[in-house]
Amino acid sequence: MTGMTQEQDDLAYNVFAKACPSRGTLEHVTGRWGGLTLGALQEGSLRFNELRRRVDGVSEKMLSQTLHALERDGLVHREAQPTNPPRVDYYLTPLGHRVAERLLALIHCVEGSMDDVLAAREAYDTRQPS
Numbered sequence: 001m002t003g004m005t006q007e008q009d010d011l012a013y014n015v016f017a018k019a020c021p022s023r024g025t026l027e028h029v030t031g032r033w034g035g036l037t038l039g040a041l042q043e044g045s046l047r048f049n050e051l052r053r054r055v056d057g058v059s060e061k062m063l064s065q066t067l068h069a070l071e072r073d074g075l076v077h078r079e080a081q082p083t084n085p086p087r088v089d090y091y092l093t094p095l096g097h098r099v100a101e102r103l104l105a106l107i108h109c110v111e112g113s114m115d116d117v118l119a120a121r122e123a124y125d126t127r128q129p130s
Contacts, residue, residue, distance in 0.1 A: 025073045033058050033066040035103055038092070041076065042100040045091040075099055 013022040028034045033055065040046065040054040052063050067090060070076040075096035081087040092100055110117075 028066075028069045028073055029075070029099055029103065031066075033062050034070060035107070037063070037066050037070065038075065038096060038100040039104055039107055041090060041092045042097065042104055045089045047087065047089055051090060070096070 014020050015022045015026050029038065036055045036058070037051065040051055046054065048063070048067075051067075052058060052060065055063065058066070067076060067078065071078050074093055077091055077093050077096075079089045079091070081089070
């Protein structure tokens with residue numbers, strides 16, 4: 001073994017290994033915009049501007065980059081309709097749904113724990129020298 005658990009050694013990919021390609025996907029999924037985009041798309045298919053409104057604060061450029069990364073990783077599907085004006089819908093792939101379910105569980109855990117987090121922050125800040 002290489003200092004990792006047996007379970008980690010048995011996996012074909014190990015996010016804790018520096019060169020593992022899973023690190024990039026983990027970054028796309030857990031980054032601010034990736035996580036929020038996946039969470040928003042768990043509710044169903046959205047057009048670009050609908051998604052941008054749903055993920056409050058994301059710039060057009062960042063949303064576009066995020067969607068490209070998630071599409072490349074096989075988590076999001078982009079469907080362009082041959083209409084005038086063009087219509088593009090984004091939705092989760094089956095893999096995207098599996099990832100988003102787990103991500104939403106984490107999001108709900110964080111949201112449900114915010115009273116504790118805010119209390120911990122306040123306690124921490126009062127202990128710090130000015």
